[in-house]
Every structure is written in structure tokens, then in C-alpha cells.
Amino acid sequence: MNLSPCSIFTPVITLMLLLEVRAMAAAAASSHPYCGPLPGSDVDKVQFAMNLEFLEAEYFLYGSMGKGLDKFAPYLTNGGPPPVGGQKADLDELGFHIIQEFAYEEIDHLRAINETVGGIPRPLLNISKENFANIFDQAVGYKLDPPFDAYANTINYYLASYLLPYVGLVGYVGAEPYLVNFTTKGLVASLLGVESGQDAVIRALLYERGHLKVPPYDLTVAEFTDKLSQLRNRLAMCGVKDEGVVVPTELGAAGKTETNVLSAGKNSLSYRRNPQEILRIVYGTGDEHVPGGFYPHGGNGRIASSFL
Template sequence: MLTYFTSAIFASLLLLLISTKSEGDELSVSRNSSLPLSDVDLLEFPLNLEYLEAEFFLWGSLGYGLDKVAPKLTAGGPPPVGGKKANLDPLTRDVILQFAYQEVGHLRAIKSTVKGFPRPLLDISAENFAKIINDAMKRTLIPPFDPYANGLNFLLASYIIPYVGLTGYVGANPQLQSFEAKRLVAGLLGVESAQDAVIRALLYERALQKVQPYDITVADFTDRISDLRNCIGKQGFKDEGLVVPVELGAEGRISGNVIAGDKDSVAYARSPEEILRIVYGTGNESIPGGFLPWGGDGRIARSCLKH
């Protein structure tokens, strides 16, 4: 009898332990996988730019994009417009290919954390980049700027993209509530800012070189592109070229500006609305265009389109 009761008690305790462990596991999984809705929105929004970077870098370095490299990540979204292999020198191709695969990882990391959305329609055509450069220069360049023509042009075109994304991550970070979301954004921001720094460093080495066939230096190109982003972002000065007046350089003591930052050399922050104004090229978060001719996806971008 004693043996029976001992066995019964042991079995009951074992069942209780298993039950408790199971409930604890479910709670743990629930805490790790369920994010506040605001965090979900802020994590999904950057997919618009991560898709753009992935496609531009893949096409430029390989001559094909996500549909061949990681088709599941597209979730059936339309292929980009105008992508083609760029005429890159070996060093530039190596760097851009590294960036391309990094962006594939970014897409996977975000979509492993939140549901995300299919790849939106992207315009990475030479014509679209030419329009952006014309807007920056406030005149029509002849011949039209072609990002795929050579390594320098591709780096200048690349200058247009990652920096916008990193300012978005800086802006999103203080609004995030969960540790999981903050950790992901910190990791994404680290790599995006490094990409921008590499692009700026490679261009800074040739800051005074004339971009052929235009009588415009590399530094002037970056300055005009940054001015354009400040203008259509409509939220003040958050963008700087490679060479600035000394008073705007680090500690107001140097004109070289290989990494952009405010008066304390802290990265600038942008809101989703500012980013949409810039990537649409319209200066209005409700009017699509530019890199996203049908508009961005995710709740934040869609809500702007309804206004």
C-alpha cells in the first residue's frame, strides 16, 4: 500500500512538473514572439528600404536580384524595374556584393521577427537615378547620369540609399518598446551605418575628382544629393556631404566629413514620413514616386497613402 501511495504521489508531482513546465514554455514563447503593434509597424516599415537596397546591390554586382538569390523573401512581389549589372571595377564589385548579401540577411532577420509584406514595386532604373540627380543639381545633365556606367557612378548612386535607412533606424529606436525589437534595430543600424561609412570613405578618397563627363566633383555631387534630401524631407538639416564648411565639421574644426553627424557627431534621426518623402522623391509622404512608384507597404506607409 505504501508503495502504491508513494508511486501515486511521485506520478502526480511529475505530471504537475510537466504541466508547469509546459505552461512556462508557452508563456516564454508568447513573450518572445508577440511584440507590441507599434513595434511591429516600426520593424515592418524598413522592409521598403531593405528591399530597395537588396535589389539595387544584387543587380549592380550580379546582374540579377532576389528572384534568383532568395525568391522566398520576395513573397511574390513584383520584380524591380530597370535593374542591370553595372560596369564595376573589381574592388567596387566586391564591396557592393558584400552589401547585397548583407541586405538579404536583413530581410530575413526582419521577416523572421514580424510577418512583413511582399516586395513592393521598385524602380532602380538608370532613368530614375538620372531624375534624382537632375533634381539635386537643379538642371538636366547631358548625357543623363547612369549609375550602372562605372564604379564611381554606382558609388554615387549608392550614396543616395543606405544613409536614408540608417537615419530611419535612429529615429525608430527610441520609440520601440520591446527588447527584441530594440536588439534587432540596433543590429541593423550597426551594419547600415557601416555600409554608409564605407561608401562615403570610398568617395571621399576621390572627393576632388571630376565625375565624367560633367564638370562636377564627387564632393559637389554628395553635397547636392544631401541638400535635396534635406529639402524634400522637410524637417531641417539632417544630411551632409563629404566636404562641409569648417563650422559644420566635427567640433567645428575640420571640413572633411567622411561620417555625417550633428554638432556632437551624433547620427541624425528621421521619421517614416520624412523617409517616404525622400524615397518617393515627391516631398510628400502621400504621393508615391521615385524608388516606390506604387508606394510603400506596411501599415505606416499605407496609412500615409490614405491621407
């Protein structure tokens, strides 16, 4: 059945409200000491990205196969501790094959970085359902009852996955202009291509179900994506660089569509974030100096460690 997206969805928030959110984020950005690029070598920047690659690898490996890097590629952990709370998700057949592919891609990404610039130890990661539940509570502004369970079913797992590749891809877009070496530029461009693809697949799967309520909550899939994106904008404090899978038409591609399968800004160009913004998001604290969230002890590598 071929249905027009606009015949299915209405914007999850009004244009006026979204513009208000953007204004608040801009005000927060102007009050924060720094939103620009950080000094560091090409190696530092690529190794910073490994923190995100470890997170994605462990979440996708556990979600699809119930085991992590210690089972599939232990040497890539570089001696870092095993993650907390990973478990096999109750995925349908399509979801299993997609997430399993993502998992093996993340192993390859870690291998490529190790071989090109050298690796860092895997940081301690919290991928427990309780941690995801806390993030979803932050996003909606109240405690969900029952708590959100990222591993309970395919839709929940896709929604939790919405939190991961996008943060990595905007980090790669942010790093690329400041790289010097041809080899590292090529590596980051190639990593960015696959991370963007993963995010697009997740967003398309969620958009397809955007009008459906997420049991047992009184929120649709699209509304959850909007709230998660707003949370990331608030935590990063450097303006709006994140949008849900449905937006008001005025903010869609060329101002012509509510569909927002690919998150992008003016002229449909990718948003970019710098390391401090990413740490504020993945720590869940809004402060790159205060670990938490997915990284209870903080990230590894020179850039992440410099804030601790």
C-alpha cells in the same frame, strides 16, 4: 601617399550658403504639418524599414551580379513584384566585392526581419538608370547631358549608392527611441550597425575621390554628394539632417575639420528621421501621400500604406 584632406579639398559651398540652406530647410519644416514620430507598434516600425531593405537588396544584387531577390532568395519577396530597371554595373574588382557583400548583407537583413516580426510583400521598385538620372537632375537643378547613368562605372555606382543606406540608417536612429520590445530593439540596433557601416564605406570611397571631376560633368564627386544631401533636406522638409562628404570647418567634427566622412550633427551625433520624412525623400515628391521615385506605387506595410 599621405595627404591631409584639407590640403586636397576646399569646402564645396561656403559657410554662409550652407547656413542659408539650413535656414530655408528650417522654415520649410515649420510650415509642414508634422515632423515628429508616428504612432505604430514595434512590428509596424520594423516592417516600414523593410521597404528600404528591399530597395538596397535589389540595387546591390543587380549592381554586383545582374540578378535580384527572385534569383537569390525568392521567398523573401513575399509575393511582391520584381523591380524595374535593374542591371549589372560596370564595377572594378574592389567595387564588385564591396557591393556583392552589401547585397548578401541585405538578404540577411530581410531574412532577420522576416524571422523576427514577419515580412511584408516587396513593393514595386524602380531602380532604373532613368530614375537615378531624374534624381541627379533634381539635385543639380538642371538636366545633365548626357543623363547620369548609375550603372556606367564604379564612381557613378558609388554616387548612386550614396542615396540608399544613409536614408535607412537615419530611419533606424529615428525609430529606436520609440521601440518597446527587447527583441525588436536588439534587431534594430543590429541592423543599424551594419547600415551605418555600409554608408561609412560608401562615403569614405567617395571622399577619397572627392576632388575629382565626374566625367563628363563639370562637377566633382564632393559637389555631387553635397547637392544630393541638399536635395534630401529639401524633400524631407524637417530641417538639415544630411550633409555631403566635405563641409566648412565650422560644421565639421568639433568644428575642427572639413572632412565629413560620417554625417552627423551637434556633438557628432547621428541625425534621425521619421517615416514621413523618409517617404518624402524616397518618393522624390516631397509628399508622403504621393508615390514616385523608387516606389511608383508607394511602400508597403501599415505605416507606408496609411498615407496612400
